[in-house]
Amino acid sequence: MLGLPSNLAYVGVLVFVLAGSLWLELVLRTRVFARLPRLLLVLAVVIWPFLLWDAYAIAEGHWFFDATRITGIYLPAEIPLDELLFFLVIPIASILTIEAVRSVRSWPVGDGSDEEQRQVAQS
Amino acid sequence: MTYTQIAVLSVGVVVVLDLFVFRTRMVARKAFWASYAIIVFFQLITNGMFTGFGIVQYDGAAIIGSTSPTTGPPPMFGDGRIAFAPIEDLLFGFSLILLSISLWVLFGRMGISRTPVSGPPLWRRRVSSRTRD
Numbered sequence: 001m002l003g004l005p006s007n008l009a010y011v012g013v014l015v016f017v018l019a020g021s022l023w024l025e026l027v028l029r030t031r032v033f034a035r036l037p038r039l040l041l042v043l044a045v046v047i048w049p050f051l052l053w054d055a056y057a058i059a060e061g062h063w064f065f066d067a068t069r070i071t072g073i074y075l076p077a078e079i080p081l082d083e084l085l086f087f088l089v090i091p092i093a094s095i096l097t098i099e100a101v102r103s104v105r106s107w108p109v110g111d112g113s114d115e116e117q118r119q120v121a122q123s
Numbered sequence: 124m125t126y127t128q129i130a131v132l133s134v135g136v137v138v139v140l141d142l143f144v145f146r147t148r149m150v151a152r153k154a155f156w157a158s159y160a161i162i163v164f165f166q167l168i169t170n171g172m173f174t175g176f177g178i179v180q181y182d183g184a185a186i187i188g189s190t191s192p193t194t195g196p197p198p199m200f201g202d203g204r205i206a207f208a209p210i211e212d213l214l215f216g217f218s219l220i221l222l223s224i225s226l227w228v229l230f231g232r233m234g235i236s237r238t239p240v241s242g243p244p245l246w247r248r249r250v251s252s253r254t255r256d
Contacts, residue, residue, distance in 0.1 A: 010179075013172045020165055031239045038236035042226045050219060053129065062126045062185035069178045090216075091223035093165075098158040098224050103242035107154035110147060111231030117240040121247075 009069035010082040014089045021093035030099035032092070039095065047087045054079050054087075126185040130214035137218045141225045147232070149225050159220060166216045170208035175199070181209050 004012060024030050032039055055077035057063055065080055073081040101107065106121040108114040124132075141149050149155040173179045175196045183190035187210060188203025198204055205213065231237050 009176060010173070013169050013178070016172070017165070017169055026245075028242065028244045030241045032241075034239050035231075035236035038227065038230045041230050041235060042223060045226055046219070046223050049133075049222070053133070053215075057126060057129075057185075060185070061182050063179055063181050065179055066177050069176065087219070090219055094158070094162055094220045094223045095227050097162050098154060098227075099241040101154050101158050101161075102240075103244050105154070105157070106242070107152065107157070109149070109152060109154050109228050109231075111228040111237065112234070113231060113237050113240045116238065117242065120240050121242045 006068050007071055010065075010080070011071060011085065014082075014085055017089050017093050021096045024096045024100040024103075028100040028103040030096050030103055032096050032099050039092070042095065043088055043091055046091050047084065050087045051075075051077075051079060051084065054083050126181070126209070126211045127187055130211040130218075133218040134214050134221075137222045137225070141221060145225050145229045147225045147228045149221060149228065155221075155224060158224070159217070162220055163213070163216070166213070167206040167208075170212050170216070171199075171206035173208065174204075174212075175207040186211055 025033055058078050065082075070080045070082045075081060075084060098109065102109065102117055103121065106114075106118045138150055141147050142151075174181075174191070177191065177196065180191035181188075186203055188197070191197050197207055199207055203210055
């Protein structure tokens with residue numbers, strides 16, 4: 001893909017996801033990375049059920065990877081490092097997206113900052 | 124359990140967490156569904172890349188559709204697939220997205236980095252600071 005080593009194909013897709021979402025932090029001023037402790041806590045929790053699911057699915061052969069298109073670095077339970085990166089990148093992109101929606105629309109989410117969020121948006 | 128069964132179960136578990144355990148009620152909120160609509164569009168593109176290029180392949184015994192072919196991409200639509208990927212991936216993605224956003228809201232409600240809030244977009248900020256000065 002694009003003349004890059006094929007081992008970066010999986011990571012390349014993740015770069016595509018980041019390219020599609022990180023600009024929201026600057027242009028829609030989502031301030032997700034300004035709330036880093038909260039973001040890191042989400043990531044620290046959300047990866048576990050999905051790593052467990054991944055480990056089970058790999059062990060059972062539900063899905064498997066083209067070894068020439070992943071980094072070749074493996075975590076325990078034969079989980080490719082690429083998968084862990086996926087479980088970090090998708091939550092970040094998801095949170096950036098809902099904060100981008102709030103930036104434009106100020107719809108409530110119930111996180112205790114809805115009123116302040118509405119005032120900032122209308123300032 | 125098959126991928127199909129786990130995927131359906133995971134959506135149920137995450138929705139119960141959202142509604143009754145964390146009580147974040149994201150599935151009852153416009154902000155969530157507007158976000159999901161945007162995310163699922165891009166998910167179909169990225170899933171299509173993962174499966175269309177054969178980076179990730181699936182065992183037909185675990186999904187509604189058939190095993191990913193060893194040569195060439197799987198069907199783009201049909202045989203249990205949407206944009207090359209098993210439809211189960213949409214459930215997997217929904218669970219990952221909903222759990223991420225629900226936890227984000229939960230931790231905010233608990234007072235962890237509740238602020239700074241998002242917005243306004245760059246294009247609105249210019250106008251507002253001028254009118255205020």
